Amino acid sequence: MSSILSDQTPNSPGAPSGSTWVNPHKPIGGRLITEPFLIALGFVAIGGVLMAQRFMGGLGAVANISDGYPWGMWVAVDVVIGSAFGCAGYVMAFLAYIMNKGKYHPLVRPAVLASLFGYGLAGLAVLVDLGRYWNFYHLLLPWYAQPNSVMLEVGLCVATYTIVLTVEFAPAFLERFGLENARRKLNRLLFLFVALGVLLPTMHQSSLGTMMVIVGHKLSPLWQTQLLPVFFWLTAVLMGFGVVVWESVMASLCFNRPTEKAVLRKVAELMLVTTAVFVVLRIVDFAVRGQLGAPFGAHGTLMFWVETALFLAGMLVVLPKKARTERKALFLGSSLVLFGGIIYRLNVYIVGFIPAVGPWSYFPSLAEIFVTVGIFALEVLLYLIFVKTLPVMHAVGAKHG
Amino acid sequence: MTLSRRNFLSKAARGSAAAATAACAAVAAAPEANALQRPPKPMPAEAVGLLYDSTLCIGCKACVKACKDANGMPVEVAPDQTAWNGGEWDTPVELSGKTLNVIKAYTNGTMAEKDRETDGFAFIKRQCLHCADPSCVSVCPVTAMTKDARTGIVSYNPDACIGCRYCVLSCPFGVPKYEYDSPTGQIRKCQLCKHRLAENQLPACSDVCPTGATLFGRTEDLKAEAKRRVALKPGERTHYPRGDIAGKVGGRRDGHEATVRVAYQQHIYGEKELGGTQCLAVSAVPFDKLNLPTNVPETGYPTVSEGIQHTLYAGMVGPATLLAGLVYLAHRNTKDHDVD
Numbered sequence: 238m239s240s241i242l243s244d245q246t247p248n249s250p251g252a253p254s255g256s257t258w259v260n261p262h263k264p265i266g267g268r269l270i271t272e273p274f275l276i277a278l279g280f281v282a283i284g285g286v287l288m289a290q291r292f293m294g295g296l297g298a299v300a301n302i303s304d305g306y307p308w309g310m311w312v313a314v315d316v317v318i319g320s321a322f323g324c325a326g327y328v329m330a331f332l333a334y335i336m337n338k339g340k341y342h343p344l345v346r347p348a349v350l351a352s353l354f355g356y357g358l359a360g361l362a363v364l365v366d367l368g369r370y371w372n373f374y375h376l377l378l379p380w381y382a383q384p385n386s387v388m389l390e391v392g393l394c395v396a397t398y399t400i401v402l403t404v405e406f407a408p409a410f411l412e413r414f415g416l417e418n419a420r421r422k423l424n425r426l427l428f429l430f431v432a433l434g435v436l437l438p439t440m441h442q443s444s445l446g447t448m449m450v451i452v453g454h455k456l457s458p459l460w461q462t463q464l465l466p467v468f469f470w471l472t473a474v475l476m477g478f479g480v481v482v483w484e485s486v487m488a489s490l491c492f493n494r495p496t497e498k499a500v501l502r503k504v505a506e507l508m509l510v511t512t513a514v515f516v517v518l519r520i521v522d523f524a525v526r527g528q529l530g531a532p533f534g535a536h537g538t539l540m541f542w543v544e545t546a547l548f549l550a551g552m553l554v555v556l557p558k559k560a561r562t563e564r565k566a567l568f569l570g571s572s573l574v575l576f577g578g579i580i581y582r583l584n585v586y587i588v589g590f591i592p593a594v595g596p597w598s599y600f601p602s603l604a605e606i607f608v609t610v611g612i613f614a615l616e617v618l619l620y621l622i623f624v625k626t627l628p629v630m631h632a633v634g635a636k637h638g
Numbered sequence: 639m640t641l642s643r644r645n646f647l648s649k650a651a652r653g654s655a656a657a658a659t660a661a662c663a664a665v666a667a668a669p670e671a672n673a674l675q676r677p678p679k680p681m682p683a684e685a686v687g688l689l690y691d692s693t694l695c696i697g698c699k700a701c702v703k704a705c706k707d708a709n710g711m712p713v714e715v716a717p718d719q720t721a722w723n724g725g726e727w728d729t730p731v732e733l734s735g736k737t738l739n740v741i742k743a744y745t746n747g748t749m750a751e752k753d754r755e756t757d758g759f760a761f762i763k764r765q766c767l768h769c770a771d772p773s774c775v776s777v778c779p780v781t782a783m784t785k786d787a788r789t790g791i792v793s794y795n796p797d798a799c800i801g802c803r804y805c806v807l808s809c810p811f812g813v814p815k816y817e818y819d820s821p822t823g824q825i826r827k828c829q830l831c832k833h834r835l836a837e838n839q840l841p842a843c844s845d846v847c848p849t850g851a852t853l854f855g856r857t858e859d860l861k862a863e864a865k866r867r868v869a870l871k872p873g874e875r876t877h878y879p880r881g882d883i884a885g886k887v888g889g890r891r892d893g894h895e896a897t898v899r900v901a902y903q904q905h906i907y908g909e910k911e912l913g914g915t916q917c918l919a920v921s922a923v924p925f926d927k928l929n930l931p932t933n934v935p936e937t938g939y940p941t942v943s944e945g946i947q948h949t950l951y952a953g954m955v956g957p958a959t960l961l962a963g964l965v966y967l968a969h970r971n972t973k974d975h976d977v978d
Contacts, residue, residue: 297818304734304815307803335964337971368801368816368823372780375800381780385944388804389779390951428972432964440957444947451773451808451943453912454934463674463946593812594732594764594929 260412262346262628265492274621277614284611287604288365296368300605305597306590313586314609315362317445318579320395323355324477325484326402327438328507334431343497343631344481344504346409350629351484353402354616356395362612387448394441401437404430409627442473449585457536457589458528464518465585471515476578478508479551482571486564488630497631498562505561505570512552512574516545537589544584547577674945678913678937679771681857685790686830687768687916688844689860691867692923693753693900694851694878695761697741701843701852703728705739705765708831708842712736732764735817738828739765739843744927753900753922760921762928763852765843766813766828767908767915768792771938774805774814774827782825783814790857790916791832796824810912810931810939840881840888847880850893855883857916861909864920868902913938 291299302309325348333341364370375381376392383389405427411420446469449456462468481504489496523529532541551573560566587599601609624630705711706728713728714736723729730737742764747757754760772792774783782799785792794814805814805825817823831841839845844854853860863883870876876898881891900922907925908915912934919925926932950956 293821295817295819295821295823300818302818304806304812304818307806307816334971335967337967366802368803368825369796369799370801372798372800375780375798381798383775383778383781385776385940385947386779386804387943387947388777388802390947392779428968429965431968431972432961435964435968436957436961439960443950447943447946448804450946451777451939453773453810453939453942454931455807455810463942466946466950593810593931 260628261343261631262409262412263630264413264628265625265630267625269622269625271621274618277618277621280607280614281611281618284608284614287608287611290604291365291608296366299602299608301599301602302605303597303599305592305595306587306599308586309599310587310601310605310609311362311366313583315366315612316359317586318582319355319359319362320442320445321473321476321578321582322480322575323352323359324438324442324473325355325480326350326352326405326477327435327442328474328477329481330405330431330434332504332507334428335435341500341504344485344500346406346629346631347484347488347624348481349402349405350409350620350623351480353399353406354619356399356402358612358616360395360399361615362609365608387444387451391441391444391448394437394444398434398437398441401430401434405434409623409629413627438473439470443467443470445469446585452590455591455593456585457591458526458531459535459537459541460585460589462522462526464522467518468515468522468581469585471511471518472578472581475508475511475515476575478504478511479571479575479578482508482567483575486568486571488624489564492624492630494630496564496567501567502561505555505567508571508574509552509555512548512577516548516552519545536591537584540580540584540588544577544580547573547580551575551577674942674949675937676941676945676948678941681770681914681916682786682788682790684788685768685770685857685916686835686855687790687857687860687918688765688830688841689853689855689864689883690763690917690919691851691853691878692760692762692919692921692928693902694849695741695763696849696851697743697761698848699741700846700848701763702730702737702739702741704842704846705828706737708834709738711738711826733813733815735815735819735823735826738826739763742929744923744929746927755923755927758923760923760928762919762921762930763843764813765917766792766830767811767917768830769912769915769938771913771940773808773810773939776938776940776944777804777808779804786832789830789832789835791830791835792827793829793832794825794827799825801825808939810934835887838887844881845888850878850880853879853883854881854887857918859883860918861906864906864909864918867920868904868906870898870902872898872901874898910936912936913941 287299296302300309300311329341329345329348332338333345364373367373376389377396407423408420411423443466446465450463450465453461482501485497485501488494523531532538551570554566554573555561555570560570713725714730714734715723715725716729716731719729730740731742733740742762743759744762745759746755749757749759751758752760768790769792770790772783772785775785775792779802780798780800782795783792783805784795801816801823803816806816814825814827816825834841840854844852853863860883874897875895877893877895879893881888885891903921903924905925907919907930908917913936921928
């Protein structure tokens with residue numbers, strides 16, 4: 238086995254030379270300290286200072302949340318929307334390993350990495366948002382567990398999934414540091430983690446919807462339905478596909494790599510189908526609940542139409558077969574669908590929410606926004622470091638073995 | 639395993655459609671015929687609570703002061719009150735992390751007469767209603783909110799609480815509050831002065847109420863009293879008890895004789911709302927005017943959310959079956975080549 242040192246030039250293949258197995262993944266290499274890197278670092282620093290303020294002065298010192306809106310953007314954006322962005326790893330693992338579509342493999346590892354950061358940093362946001370964060374570990378202790386709580390299920394599921402994602406991503410580390418034996422051993426067990434990696438998001442992404450069922454009349458009839466778990470699962474899937482398309486196009490532009498055209502075409506198709514199912518089911522749900530009039534006057538009507546228009550526009554862009562092979566259309570279509578998903582989840586958690594005894598209003602404070610920006614910047618920062626130094630991206634022209 | 643693209647997509651689409659249909663059928667059935675709904679929880683046999691009679695309340699707020707003293711809560715001065723209140727008066731207008739019990743006023747037009755909807759005014763007392771099927775208890779992931787099996791009092795344990803504020807979000811009556819101005823904030827809500835009840839003393843609000851507008855007792859007795867009151871006609875003479883309706887807790891108190899001045903609404907708030915509450919209210923002004931949610935189901939929202947959750951996860955059979963299938967497929971599809 239060659240020494241670890243042989244891997245240290247950024248553009249060298251991750252696998253030890255002389256091995257019969259050829260690693261299809263390669264670190265991208267290049268300088269680490271770039272302009273985007275420094276800008277992200279600046280935002281991380283600002284976010285850090287604001288977090289310190291929150292821990293010294295209480296939640297109200299930084300955030301605009303109140304007893305009317307006890308959950309603000311840290312929950313809705315960082316956790317509920319952020320974790321949907323983390324569903325890229327979920328849908329790609331499903332396609333590659335469960336449906337056995339080997340051609341999707343080039344997209345799996347970057348997707349798993351994006352998920353790992355998405356979930357890891359959602360966890361960080363939760364710690365910032367928890368009013369009694371020092372008791373956080375009670376979530377994991379059986380003698381505190383309250384099995385009727387949907388949040389307990391979400392919490393346990395997400396915690397386990399973060400571990401699963403780490404294991405799923407571990408081969409990249411093991412390859413980078415030439416730990417061939419460990420990699421092979423892990424590979425033999427990896428199928429267990431792949432299976433869990435598909436089961437867990439199915440559970441907690443749908444439960445994120447179930448979480449709002451109990452608020453009852455405090456959620457506008459535009460969004461309050463027993464189908465919330467189904468809709469949250471569908472948005473997780475369609476956003477997962479959206480992220481894969483969006484991220485692949487972005488990576489090909491930013492790092493000047495060719496797109497994985499044939500594969501992206503199919504992912505875009507799946508995104509289109511899932512979005513169509515979602516939109517149609519929304520209308521069926523209105524009809525079943527006798528709420529077909531809700532889109533014309535219920536609380537949050539405007540944002541319902543924004544949400545629906547984004548989904549429809551996104552579908553229209555990628556509807557022509559040809560569009561699904563063009564970078565521009567793929568980028569626009571996936572962006573629109575992702576925005577639709579963002580607005581849907583925002584609507585369920587904030588816009589459509591009607592506090593019990595009003596009047597209350599909520600709009601995030603600048604400081605609150607910058608905490609979220611800081612967490613997102615940290616995500617970008619870590620992503621840049623990882624893809625440049627670890628074998629994450631498929632090597633240009635590499636065939637899957 | 640080879641599938642053409644079209645074949646694969648149509649298979650995937652058909653599979654998803656079947657799964658979605660099954661899921662929809664399971665969760666979207668009409669509430670009354672909903673197999674997913676968990677049965678409502680009965681009122682505990684020895685449930686205790688308060689009966690608030692808006693027509694008897696004179697708005698003196700002695701209960702607000704007594705509650706603060708009994709529970710060690712601070713004076714509350716809203717930001718828009720600082721011009722005339724430097725902190726010497728307690729002037730809460732709503733429940734908060736500083737106020738567990740508050741008297742609010744409804745006003746309309748000239749406010750000429752008490753307990754009249756138009757050109758009148760009325761009072762309403764807000765505190766925890768101690769639901770038979772409380773959402774706050776159902777949502778709490780770490781058992782910090784609990785309902786006493788015997789008395790039904792809903793209590794909070796700050797040592798268990800992680801501060802997620804799901805209870806604040808979910809309460810249909812807007813009762814639990816959090817202390818946003820403290821780095822170690824906790825949830826605050828009325829716990830029916832359980833520390834005083836333990837010493838055979840009345841909850842502070844019902845202890846000091848001069849007119850018996852806030853009456854303590856077993857929920858069953860209070861419900862009977864509420865039914866008696868809403869049946870009263872204006873002009874009738876009647877007796878209004880004070881303190882504990884049974885005269886046991888805190889000792890026997892004299893009530894008072896009075897002529898019924900106004901017609902009661904034929905609505906006992908808390909009798910049916912969301913599965914029933916241990917604290918009840920009667921009034922001459924409709925309850926929606928008093929800012930209480932009125933158009934609500936007769937079963938608590940936990941019956942729906944727990945119904946969905948416990949059906950999908952019953953015995954963890956569903957997830958276990960799904961996992962077994964996934965493990966099989968993942969194993970088959972990865973054994974002959976490197977996973978990456």
